[in-house]
Amino acid sequence: MNQTIFISGTPTVGKTTISEVLASKIGAKLIKINDFVFENGLTLGKDSDKGYEVIDIEKLDAALQEELEDFDGTAIVEGHVSHLCSNADKIIVLRANPEILRERLEARGYGESKIRENLEAEALGVCGCEAYDMHSNKVEEVDVSSMTVEDAVEVLEDIIEGNVHYPFGNIDFMEWIISN
Ligand code: ADP
Numbered sequence: 080m081n082q083t084i085f086i087s088g089t090p091t092v093g094k095t096t097i098s099e100v101l102a103s104k105i106g107a108k109l110i111k112i113n114d115f116v117f118e119n120g121l122t123l124g125k126d127s128d129k130g131y132e133v134i135d136i137e138k139l140d141a142a143l144q145e146e147l148e149d150f151d152g153t154a155i156v157e158g159h160v161s162h163l164c165s166n167a168d169k170i171i172v173l174r175a176n177p178e179i180l181r182e183r184l185e186a187r188g189y190g191e192s193k194i195r196e197n198l199e200a201e202a203l204g205v206c207g208c209e210a211y212d213m214h215s216n217k218v219e220e221v222d223v224s225s226m227t228v229e230d231a232v233e234v235l236e237d238i239i240e241g242n243v244h245y246p247f248g249n250i251d252f253m254e255w256i257i258s259n
Pocket of ligand 1: 088089095096183223231
């Protein structure tokens with residue numbers, strides 16, 4: 080079956096790790112947006128306040144369409160802005176309790192303000208909301224907090240095959256905001 084699946088979520092939620100295992104298990108083409116944007120020059124330049132390269136979403140969207148135009152099979156596109164692109168059959172937003180993400184963001188060497196920004200985004204479910212605004216019922220939202228990578232891969236495989244549905248809006252980490 081020809082399908083394009085976007086996998087999104089807050090940085091360190093597990094997109095890359097889970098997508099790599101999933102893609103090799105089901106024989107899908109994997110596009111990692113972080114690599115794809117640099118290979119194809121799809122950035123707008125460095126944000127001087129935040130210190131990272133800003134992705135040109137319009138150009139990324141067009142480049143993804145071109146890349147997948149003649150592709151036959153299942154394609155997985157992973158990255159924290161994937162949900163802002165178009166033409167996916169399903170958009171899977173991975174979620175995890177901010178408590179878990181704090182350690183991972185620290186391990187990635189992020190500064191405190193960037194850590195806080197990402198944890199708040201996760202607690203508020205920003206990726207899921209943005210995805211739902213754009214793609215409504217095509218969005219699936221999965222809490223991987225207590226899943227191993229293999230568990231998560233099985234759930235995603237079931238979603239892709241259409242056996243299960245994890246509707247947007249059922250995950251709530253707002254408690255974290257109140258206690259932090
Ligand atoms: P992302 O691509 O969303 O930024 P990564 O896939 O790079 O996230 O994962 C960030 C870190 O979290 C990695 O060290 C990875 O091994 C770990 N990790 C990801 N998913 C899980 C999981 N389900 N259980 C335990 N550790 C995980």
